[in-house]
Amino acid sequence: MTLYIVGLGPSPAYLSLRAISVLSRASRIYVDSYTSIGFGDVLQLVRGLAGPGVVVAPVERRVLEEGAARIIEEARSSDVAVAVVGDPLTATTHNALRLEAMRKGVRVEVVPAVSxxxxxxxxxxxxxxxxxxxxxxxxxxxxxxxxxxxxxxxxxxxxxxxxxxxxxxxxxxxxxxxxxxxxxxxxxxxxxxxxxxxxxxxxxxxxxxxxxxxxxxxxxxxxxxxxxxxxxxxxxxxxxxxxxxxxxxxxxxxxxxx
Missing domain, CATH: 3.30.950.10 (Tetrapyrrole methylase, C-terminal domain)
Structure with a gap:
């Protein structure tokens, strides 16, 4: 099972095939709402890519930081994606999430995007x-x-x-x-x-x-x-x-x- 940190790019036109593939098969998706300005309805976009019945939840940056342990634990037993507007590692928060998951033995894949x-x-x-x-x-x-x-x-x-x-x-x-x-x-x-x-x-x-x-x-x-x-x-x-x-x-x- 894997924790995916997925970059969505600056607009829907720049969404990568890898990002679409990951989001379409993730069991749970968290959408970082901190940088969603200008993207239109990010939540609606991601829900359209997610599989049937998959929970797509908006999450504030603060909640993403404080709730990292729970997200990482979920990724032990299922594929979990954190979707981020732009490139996912521009913000320190997402790299910190990756490192914490690695420390706990959870597999992580970063899907880069246009920044x-x-x-x-x-x-x-x-x-x-x-x-x-x-x-x-x-x-x-x-x-x-x-x-x-x-x-x-x-x-x-x-x-x-x-x-x-x-x-x-x-x-x-x-x-x-x-x-x-x-x-x-x-x-x-x-x-x-x-x-x-x-x-x-x-x-x-x-x-x-x-x-x-x-x-x-x-x-x-x-x-x-x-x-x-x-x-x-x-x-x-x-x-x-x-x-x-x-x-x-x-x-x-x-x-x-x-």
């Missing part, structure tokens, strides 16, 4: 090798702003690398940070800290979907004024030292004008 970063690379044409450490930009709370994001951006820019900003998602609250909101927050924090961000700003909305949109500019204000489709959104703070292929890609794919 959000891969889709951003595809949408923008920026070089995979020039991305530094990504960072999540969270909504300020109680007057506290995520100034540490500026440090990550500065460190990456100092090395000629791009920074992928993962924008805050709080699905239980119905909150999804947008590109204009994120850029305003970034600009405010930079102003308050006296920081100058010399970069090319790239906004990517709904990467991997038919209505995806990409825009690039040295002026974040121009991106704030764009009419973006609904989230998921992400931002790349790109090094101004673009490779010629990267620059042409941004011009053709994202309307970049230096």
């Amino acid at each position: 959000g970063l891969q889709m951003v690379v595809a949408e923008t044409g920026l070089s995979w090798y020039k991305f530094g450490r990504p960072v999540t930009l969270v909504r300020p709370e109680y007057g506290v702003k995520p100034y540490s994001v500026l440090d990550v951006v500065a460190e990456n820019l100092g090395r000629g690398l791009h920074t992928l900003l993962l924008l805050d998602l709080r699905l239980d609250e119905g909150y999804m940070m947008t590109i204009p909101e994120a850029l305003r927050l970034l600009r405010e924090m930079a102003s308050e800290k006296g920081a100058v961000i010399d970069a090319v700003y790239v906004g990517v909305a709904r990467a991997g979907f038919p209505d995806s949109m990409c825009r690039a500019s040295r002026s974040p204000g121009l991106l704030e004024e764009e009419r973006w489709p609904p989230p998921p959104h992400s931002i790349v703070v790109a090094s101004p030292r673009l490779h010629p292929v990267e620059e042409e890609s941004l011009r053709r794919l994202c309307g970049f004008k230096d």
